[in-house]
Structure formats: C-alpha cells, structure tokens
Amino acid sequence: MLNITPEEDRELRKLLTELAKESKSKIVILIDKSGQLISRSESPAFSSDDITFASLTAGNVAASEALSKLLGDKDLNHMFTETEEEGIYMILLDGKYILVVIFDKDSSNLGIIRVKIKRFYPKVKELIERIEERTEKETTVSSDINVEEIDLDSLFE
Amino acid sequence: MSFINFATKEINCKIVYYGPGLSGKTVNIKWIYEHVRPENRGELVTLATETERTLFFDFVPIEISNVKGFKVRFHLYTTPGQIIYQASRKLILKGVDGIVFVADSQEERHDANLDTLDDMIENLKDYKMDIEKIPLVIQYNKRDLPNALPVDILRRDLNRWNRPDFEAIAIKGVGVLETFKEITKQVLRKLKE
Ligand SMILES: Nc1nc2c(ncn2[C@@H]2O[C@H](COP(=O)(O)OP(=O)(O)O)[C@@H](O)[C@H]2O)c(=O)[nH]1
Ligand SMILES: [Mg+2]
Numbered sequence: 001m002l003n004i005t006p007e008e009d010r011e012l013r014k015l016l017t018e019l020a021k022e023s024k025s026k027i028v029i030l031i032d033k034s035g036q037l038i039s040r041s042e043s044p045a046f047s048s049d050d051i052t053f054a055s056l057t058a059g060n061v062a063a064s065e066a067l068s069k070l071l072g073d074k075d076l077n078h079m080f081t082e083t084e085e086e087g088i089y090m091i092l093l094d095g096k097y098i099l100v101v102i103f104d105k106d107s108s109n110l111g112i113i114r115v116k117i118k119r120f121y122p123k124v125k126e127l128i129e130r131i132e133e134r135t136e137k138e139t140t141v142s143s144d145i146n147v148e149e150i151d152l153d154s155l156f157e
Numbered sequence: 158m159s160f161i162n163f164a165t166k167e168i169n170c171k172i173v174y175y176g177p178g179l180s181g182k183t184v185n186i187k188w189i190y191e192h193v194r195p196e197n198r199g200e201l202v203t204l205a206t207e208t209e210r211t212l213f214f215d216f217v218p219i220e221i222s223n224v225k226g227f228k229v230r231f232h233l234y235t236t237p238g239q240i241i242y243q244a245s246r247k248l249i250l251k252g253v254d255g256i257v258f259v260a261d262s263q264e265e266r267h268d269a270n271l272d273t274l275d276d277m278i279e280n281l282k283d284y285k286m287d288i289e290k291i292p293l294v295i296q297y298n299k300r301d302l303p304n305a306l307p308v309d310i311l312r313r314d315l316n317r318w319n320r321p322d323f324e325a326i327a328i329k330g331v332g333v334l335e336t337f338k339e340i341t342k343q344v345l346r347k348l349k350e
Binding site: 004006010034035036038059062063114151152154156 | 158159160161163164169192193194197200216221234251253334338342
C-alpha cells in the first residue's frame with residue numbers, strides 16, 4: 001500500500017510540472033507498475049483519460065520487460081513509443097514506478113527529454129522513497145475511511 | 158497495490174478476475190460496466206484478438222464517491238485464459254488487492270479450472286503473496302448449462318480455503334453483482350487492517 005498526503009502531493013506535482021515545463025512536453029505522469037496513477041503535472045492541455053492511460057502504460061511496460069527478460073534477462077530501463085505527432089518516453093524508477101513524458105514532436109525531442117529527466121530523476125526518486133518510508137511506518141492511516149459507509153448499491157441503476 | 162491520495166481524496170484498488178479460458182471473466186466485467194451509472198465508470202478497454210478472445214487484459218475503472226468525501230476507485234482487470242498466456246496472466250497479477258476466481262462449471266472444463274488455480278497460486282507465490290491472506294472470491298459460472306458439475310464438487314476442489322463463493326450465470330447477470338460486492342467489501346476491509 002502507498003498513500004500520499006496533501007503536502008507530498010503538492011511536492012510531487014510541482015516536480016512533475018517543472019519537468020514538463022523545462023522539457024517542453026505536454027504532460028509528465030508518474031504511475032506505479034501495477035497500473036495506478038500516482039501523480040501528474042498540471043497540464044490542462046492533456047485531455048486523455050489518465051486512469052486508462054496509466055493502466056495501458058503499465059501493461060505495455062510489463063510486456064516489454066518480460067520480452068527483454070526473454071531475450072536474455074536484461075533489465076529494461078526505458079522505452080520510447082511514438083505516434084504521428086507525439087512521442088511517449090517511459091523510464092523506470094526504482095524498479096517500481098514508471099515516469100512517463102508525453103511531448104509534441106514539434107515542440108520537443110527525445111534528446112531534450114532525456115537530458116531534463118536526468119536532472120529530475122533523482123529528485124522524484126528521493127521524494128517517492130520518502131513517501132514510501134512514511135507510509136510504511138504508519139499503521140492507522142485509514143482510520144478515517146469508514147468501509148461500512150460505502151454504498152455499492154448506489155453504483156447501479 | 159492499493160493507493161490512497163489524501164490530497165485528491167482518492168482510494169485506488171486493483172481487482173483481477175482470474176480463471177481458465179472462456180469461463181466468463183470478460184462477460185463479468187462487461188456486465189458490471191453496462192450496469193453501472195455512466196458517471197461511475199471509466200472507459201472499458203479490451204485488448205482482444207479478432208475472435209474476441211482476451212489477448213492481454215480487459216480493464217475498466219469503477220468509481221464510488223461520497224465515502225466521507227473519499228472517492229474509491231476499483232480497477233477491474235481480467236486475464237487471458239489460454240495456457241499460452243501464462244506470462245501475461247502473471248504480469249496482470251502484479252500489485253493485485255483482490256481476486257475473483259471465475260470457474261467454468263462444465264465438467265469437461267474442470268481440469269482447466271484446476272490447472273488455472275494452480276497457476277494462480279504459483280504466480281502469487283512468486284510475488285510473495287499468500288492466497289490465504291489475499292481477498293478472494295470464487296465464482297462457479299455457467300450454472301445454466303446441462304453439463305455443469307454439482308456445486309459441492311466444485312467447492313471441494315476449488316474453494317479449499319473456505320472463502321465466500323457464488324454460483325453465477327454471467328451472461329444473464331446472475332451472481333455477477335454479488336461477486337463484485339463481496340470482493341470489494343473484502344478489499345476495503347483489508348485496507349483498514
Ligand atoms: N451458457 C453460458 N455461457 C456463458 C456464461 N458466461 C459466459 N458465457 C459464454 O462463454 C464464452 C466466454 O466468455 P468470456 O467472458 O469471453 O470468457 P473469458 O475467456 O473468461 O473472458 C462466451 O461465449 C460467453 O457468452 C454463462 O453463465 N452461461
Ligand atoms: Mg476474456
């Protein structure tokens with residue numbers, strides 16, 4: 001389990017937003033390998049469904065990782081996919097998370113993205129490790145979430 | 158892995174529908190998708206072959222709001238059933254918070270049920286997860302078919318841990334909701350431990 005406090009959320013968003021700005025990309029997203037969206041840069045221009053995007057990206061990375069193992073047990077550490085107009089760069093963080101940068105090929109390029117990531121990577125890593133450590137120490141974090149109050153029937157028509 | 162964001166007040170959990178090929182996993186989550194209010198669901202993604210067999214996974218996020226201001230989002234996944242997709246099944250289990258094992262009640266599919274269950278237990282072990290501790294629901298699907306085995310036999314062979322189980326006819330929606338409610342309840346309860 002991982003949980004993020006409002007303060008940590010702000011820090012994380014700030015880092016990702018700075019990275020997006022400096023690398024001139026559309027959006028930077030941090031997801032975990034099981035497909036959860038952890039955080040994203042403030043990027044109003046990006047309209048795709050974040051949740052679905054995170055799940056598919058994690059699947060994509062997982063498949064590529066398995067492929068590279070099949071080809072000789074090398075660790076995968078980054079991936080690049082492109083569409084006609086956009087580049088999607090994914091880099092593994094700590095073996096547990098995936099940092100995804102989406103950019104317009106008109107406004108940025110892989111070289112710039114990689115240089116900027118190099119600078120931000122240690123900061124994001126340090127922050128997420130700090131969050132993990134705090135989460136691990138906590139035991140009563142979800143006491144204010146009352147499971148009995150969740151009304152699943154309200155979901156359905 | 159469940160993930161809670163106290164800034165956005167979101168709780169995220171991952172639930173995987175696991176089982177042999179053609180047992181009805183995709184039908185389960187499609188039924189849920191189709192019966193949930195549009196505002197409570199995200200996009201349904203199916204990575205399938207041209208003949209509608211699941212190739213990698215199906216995915217749909219289901220959200221419930223107003224739980225003390227929290228939004229709970231269940232990420233539902235299904236696995237591909239065919240033997241050859243063993244590797245993909247394992248990938249999808251990563252970080253799972255709860256499992257629905259969808260068994261095919263038909264007598265001639267019982268070996269496939271057993272093999273897939275073994276495969277699931279092995280995969281969980283590799284992820285250092287204990288089947289006795291993880292939220293789990295067993296569903297005996299296709300109860301409408303004439304060659305369905307008695308539930309007692311299915312239960313004896315597949316529900317060795319005495320976990321909540323349900324009979325289902327997923328194509329008619331029978332038992333689908335009960336299964337879903339039970340697994341979400343278990344997952345949420347586990348969060349509080
Ligand atoms: N008779 C009957 N057929 C079912 C039932 N549930 C699913 N099916 C059928 O079984 C086939 C496989 O279902 P699907 O959900 O794609 O299986 P999956 O491989 O587990 O995802 C489809 O043709 C379904 O229509 C059921 O309860 N009764
Ligand atoms: Mg399927």
